[in-house]
Amino acid sequence: MDCSRCHSAVPDVAHFCHRCGLDLVPGDTRGQRRFALAPDEPVASFAIVSTIMPKEAGRHPQTYRTAFTITLVAALVAAIFGALPIAVLIAAFAIPIVYITYLYDVNLWEDEPLPVVGLAFALTGLVAALFTALWTNGLPLTATLRAPDGTLLSGPQWGAFLIFAILVPVVGELIRQVGPVLLASRPAFDDLMDGVTFGIVSGVAYACFDTLVRHWALLTGGIVEAQPAQLASLVFLEGFIKPLVMGTATGLAVAEFSGLGRGYDGFTSRYVGGVGLAVGANILLNTGTYLLSWVGSQSLSLVLQVVWGLLVLGVLLLRLRTVLHTGLLEGALEAAARTDGASGTDLGFCARCEMPLLPGSAFCSACGVATRAWSKLPAEPAEPVTVPASPPPTEPGSDAGGDAESEDAK
Secondary structure (H helix, E strand, O other): OEOOOOOOEOOOOOOEOOOOOOEOOOHHHOOOOEEOOEEEEEOOOOOOHHHHOHHHOOOOHHHHHHHHHHHHHHHHHHHHOOOHHHHHHHHHHHHHHHHHHHHHHHOOOOOOHHHHHHHHHHHHHHHHHHHHHHHHHOOOOOOOOEOOOOOEOOOOOHHHHHHHHHHHHHHHHHHHHHHHHHHHOOHHHOOHHHHHHHHHHHHHHHHHHHHHHHOHHHHOOOOOOOOHHHHHHHHHHHHHHHHHHHHHHHHHHHHHHHOOOOOOOOOOHHHHHHHHHHHHHHHHHHHHHHHHOOOOOHHHHHHHHHHHHHHHHHHHHHHHHHHHHHHHHHHHHHHHHHHHOOOOOOOEEEOOOOOEEOOOOOEOOOOOOEHHHHEOOOOOOOOOOOOOOOOOOOOOOOHHHHHHHHHHHO
């Protein structure tokens, strides 16, 4: 498209004109950015499928929405009829199976399924099972809170709280980072979207095996009469909220490891911040669900836990959508810059938003900042200026003058 002010040709994804700085987004839609992967959705949306399955956002996302619904309903029905082993299995494997099917459907791993499944799913699941068995069976979860006079109080237990709300989220997130980071460091998988995908796979794998270990008694107990609160907790918290929170949180962290542009950024301060965000989100989830389990009746407590989990998940989804949208915008601007610029030249990048700058930019196309003050454009060597040499002054009676006269005489 062309800028309406200076008539310069600008890419369709540009927000500002790189020549005159004009804001190209209409005024009535500036606060409603459209998601690059699904233009019919705003960036600020809680759409799950187009967020965790970005390759399917423009194809047939309804298929996966239906698959998620069917699996969760199946788990709930099995639990209602007392088939808790089946309910546990469905709740644990519902999202992992649907997500791995999605990966095979879109072939995200470039015909290398074994490394992805092995490192991002199987390895994470195995270590998660071992760690969950350790902290549920070998750590003191019964340390109780005491009043100043030494009497025991009914309520949250300090030992269980510190383990469940602090230790488990920190160690669990470190476990979930291993496989995706190894994959994202390979040249074939160093794209930002690959990093997000590997992180989500690792997160749902951890949640799956964690659920199996923690509910092993239900898995091996046979047909029993389940309580309504137990059903909702198993289906919604364990089968829906927990895997999505863990998956999106880990995906955000690995996205910072992959970074924007070519290659992966590695262990930068942004990656450390991403891991901190992931750990913080899981601490919030576990802290809220543990403390809210002591509030009011069992039914009220469960409702509050589900609402709290949805709030944490909603924040993570919004953040992940912003990261994906920014990554796609960066890719589009880089492609436009390389098309318009000379082949093989280094790209300039905005110091404010780190987006590629189009050749000859006076303003950043993404954030609108003036490049004269902020840009990281590579220094261009000054063109040599050729100054015509002036003839040396001649003195009266010099040989030069005499030669000239003699030549004229000839």
